[in-house]
Amino acid sequence: MAVINRIAEFHEEIKGWRRDIHAHPETAFEEVRTADFVAEKLAEFGIEVHRGLATTGVVGVLDGRSNTSGRAIGLRADMDALHIQELNGFDHRSRHDGKMHACGHDGHTAMLLGAAKYLSETRNFDGRVAFIFQPAEENEGGGRVMVEEGLFEQFPVEAVYGLHNMPGMPVGTVSLRSGPAMAxxxxxxxxxxxxxxxxxxxxxxxxxxxxxxxxxxxxxxxxxxxxxxxxxxxxxxxxxxxxxxxxxxxxxxxxxxxxxxxxxxxxxxxxxxxxxxxxxxxxxxxxxxxxxxxxxxPALVNSEAETAIAGAVAAKVVGDDKVVMGAEPLMGSEDFAYMLEAKPGCYVWLGNGTEGGPGGCAVHNPHYDFNDEISVVGASYWATLVEQTLPKST
Known part of the structure; x- marks a missing residue:
């Protein structure tokens, strides 16, 4: 596995962010503390911060060391929690009764922040990246609201990419498919x-x-x-x-x-x-x-070209043998589908661990917890995607 060494160096920092967010879950359109946390981190990294889309959405904009290409891509993470009473006993369990990060959005947010930190340090790409932190994925369609309120008019991108952890898949594996991927x-x-x-x-x-x-x-x-x-x-x-x-x-x-x-x-x-x-x-x-x-x-439909790009990037990070192209579609749903209706792109699944081990518990379960072991993998995927899709001109 070829994760980025610099990201591995601040793995504990990513873990700390994730566990802080997990301990303070906020549900749809109420992610005020989470949005503040994300905005503060992005500003700390020197990334331009925009707020207000879909009430609590946050978008960070970062240019590479050069921007001669005029190209841009979007990377999206969801921030909201679920109305579930957490039954875990660890120190970072939910402090809010009846609310819990039972789907790993805390991890998705932390991984994208990790990639943002690394990319802000290196800026080893030609173009622009928009870090999209979306509220209200669970049931309430925050992705639709961001698109309707002008996400891609304010932050034009040629493609947009998403990622979700997947319990039951081994750590260090990535699966994806072109065409209809979620119902x-x-x-x-x-x-x-x-x-x-x-x-x-x-x-x-x-x-x-x-x-x-x-x-x-x-x-x-x-x-x-x-x-x-x-x-x-x-x-x-x-x-x-x-x-x-x-x-x-x-x-x-x-x-x-x-x-x-x-x-x-x-x-x-x-x-x-x-x-x-x-x-x-x-x-x-x-x-x-x-x-x-x-x-x-709507159904989530990955575009063919961007799926090929995402698969090649994943292979660079985890190895060809750990990437499953043409994975079976899932009957679960995702409002990232609205972003893919507006722009081409690809949504991938990242292994969170197998049954009986860390990260193997199913999502939407009161005992679920995001597996911090995969944070470096996910952040490396995001960073490599930017560097490979927007290569520096020579």
């Missing part, structure tokens, strides 16, 4: 209205719980029987809310969930099928319903 993320909410009654006299009411149970079961046939076998889709019911007490059949029930897919045509079909199926079941039971269907994130 679109839609949400749905079905509100069923029946007729409330005493639980001992169900014949006097219309039971939204029984109706809802039929809907939950039937929705699982959309993927298995309504969708082409090669057209990947996942329909997951994640919430079912109804009733307040033991002996009352309630008036209403609410079902919520997500749909993951790769094609816009599939999204259209899912919305139609969920509405049709739920409505037919409600009508058969004498109930009524409403459907709220929202398209949160």
């Amino acid at each position: 679109a993320f839609d949400i749905f909410e079905i509100t069923i209205t029946g007729k409330g009654t005493h639980a001992a006299m169900p014949q006097l009411g219309i039971d939204p719980v029984v109706t809802g149970a039929q809907i939950v079961t039937s929705l699982q046939t959309i993927a298995s029987r309504r969708t082409a076998p090669l057209d990947s889709v996942v329909v997951s019911v994640t919430q079912f809310h109804a009733g307040d007490t033991w002996n009352v059949i309630p008036e209403t029930a609410v079902i919520r969930g997500t749909v993951r897919s790769f094609k816009k045509a599939t999204q259209d079909q899912m919305e139609r099928d969920i509405d049709r199926m739920a409505r037919a079941i409600c009508e058969s039971q004498g109930a009524s319903m409403t459907l709220r269907y929202e398209r949160r994130y």
Whole structure:
């Protein structure tokens, strides 16, 4: 593995940044302390700092020792945490009840800061790099907001790159793929209205719980029987809310969930099928319903040329044998997709460790922790990407 020696020298500093951010998690559009921390570090490195996009976003701009090419690329890290109660016992565990860095955004931020520190010292490139620290990746679309508020008008770049840690992959490995790499993320909410009654006299009411149970079961046939076998889709019911007490059949029930897919045509079909199926079941039971269907994130699609660049850079850092090109797409979602709709680029996965070892715990788990061992790898990838993509003129 050919990590950058200078970055390895301040590995402990990167680890300290990461653990400080982990101990002070902030959720979507509330990353005030985190944004202050990032802005202060960038300024300390001598990097031009811009703030205000998407409320708490931070962008650092750095020119190389020369900028004769007029070229520029963007590097993006997410900063937000999740609404999860942390169950770890180490010293840097969350100090904020109900909030936790359970996806590694603390590590993503620290690695990009590490690359920024190194590049500010060396500036061994010809052109400009924009360090994009994005808020609100989890559910709230901070990437979309940054793009809509003029990210790439204010900071023009030819391409933009992202990175995410991946538990289950060995440390020192990188995987990526050209084309669709992560699924679109839609949400749905079905509100069923029946007729409330005493639980001992169900014949006097219309039971939204029984109706809802039929809907939950039937929705699982959309993927298995309504969708082409090669057209990947996942329909997951994640919430079912109804009733307040033991002996009352309630008036209403609410079902919520997500749909993951790769094609816009599939999204259209899912919305139609969920509405049709739920409505037919409600009508058969004498109930009524409403459907709220929202398209949160589009599919994340890596461009071919930038994927080849990212793969070659990763190979320089971790070795050819540690890079998986053409990795299987994931049904998870990422709002970096909005940046890739605006600009070509590539999103890669960096091994966080395997099961049973540091970094092997799955993301969005109350026991998760980012593996500090990979910080030097990720920061070296970012720095090498800049130096290889924007080589100095000779």
